[in-house]
Amino acid sequence: MSETVLDYMTRLGRAAREASRVLARASTAQKNRALQAAATALDQAREALAVANAKDLEAGRANGLDEAMLDRLALTPRRVDEMIEGLRQVAALPDPIGEIRDMRYLPSGIQVGKMRVPLGVVGIIYESRPNVTIDAASLCLKSGNATILRGGSEAIHSNQAIARCITRGLEEAGLPNAAVQVVETTDRAAVGALISMPEFVDVIVPRGGKGLIERISREARVPVIKHLDGICHVYIDRAADMDKAVRIADNAKTQRFAPCNTMETLLVHAAIAASVLPPLAAIYVQKGVELRGCPRTRELLGEAVNAAREEDWATEYNAPILSIRILDSLDEAIEHINRYGSQHTDAIVTENFTDARRFLTEVDSSSVMVNASTRFADGFEYGLGAEIGISTDKLHARGPVGLEGLTSEKYVVFGDGHVRT
Known part of the structure; x- marks a missing residue:
């Protein structure tokens, strides 16, 4: 019996949740090694990337994509350079995970502060731009999050070629392949499944046309970071x-x-x-x-x-x-x-x-x-290395979303046998 889309996405979600626990305790050096190795793999795979992207562009023209969409879809040599540079910039950024701030003593004698932690599993749903695959993967990886990437069917060959480079980076760093997973089916039911799995996915980031983002915002059972328009x-x-x-x-x-x-x-x-x-x-x-x-x-x-x-x-x-x-x-x-x-x-x-x-x-x-x-107004120009998207919401992140926008905080308390009276 063949695997259903729901079963397939559940399998990805379960694997991502397990990988997220490994990433949460991964060292900065290990995460940076994966990013640098992925950058090297991209540089070495330029020809394969061009071949894969040509298939997508040819199919896009045949399917009547307009020039704006084709421009977003194209993986030019310059955009490959930018993806490589983005990976290396993210590797060079300070790791926010584990940072403790605002520690203070309270009258009871305990110390209270906040520690920055990953969100867990981030689902990214996007159209056309295959460079989003690298932006999302690099930021999620550096911030200790596992990610499930569901690109548009028009970029399927490009996204899979990029995913192979990311996998090489993860393997070289000794991190689980499921830390970054690219959805391989173009069935739209995969989107519905991804946005309906709060037990496996902690946040959804949609990137694409207004119709896509409106649908995700309306139907998601998982919190969404988004913007609808760029007026x-x-x-x-x-x-x-x-x-x-x-x-x-x-x-x-x-x-x-x-x-x-x-x-x-x-x-x-x-x-x-x-x-x-x-x-x-x-x-x-x-x-x-x-x-x-x-x-x-x-x-x-x-x-x-x-x-x-x-x-x-x-x-x-x-x-x-x-x-x-x-x-x-x-x-x-x-x-x-x-x-x-x-x-x-x-x-x-x-x-x-x-x-x-x-x-x-x-x-x-x-x-x-x-x-x-x-x-x-984008993450690269704001010094974030890359961005996972832009949020016009006021919770939980606003503006270009980089590493810090993919983290949360938890309270940490230090005592020395303190009990409440």
């Missing part, structure tokens, strides 16, 4: 430096169109709009970006701008499309962002310290920036 804003204040404004607003939109930290709406103070928008519009048009603007923007820029509809302000395009709105005050900009934004990443360009402080304080997003492109 990111850049606000050019009346006190902005023109050169900075043009450079930042260009980069935030056009450096890459697909990522969740790409700007989708540009807000401009009316006092500076006539100076900054024409050169920016010329850049966007030259780079093939469709502009959709409010009536004041269209009056200023003319036929280069289509009329923005109400739904445009609340849309994550993941494409060369940009909404533009001219506003009369910082108050209006903050109100717009808090109304239409997704609490992901928002930036202000200004030389006015008071305006910058107000923006940082009043914009309710997981990353808020002053005079910097929203494209910096």
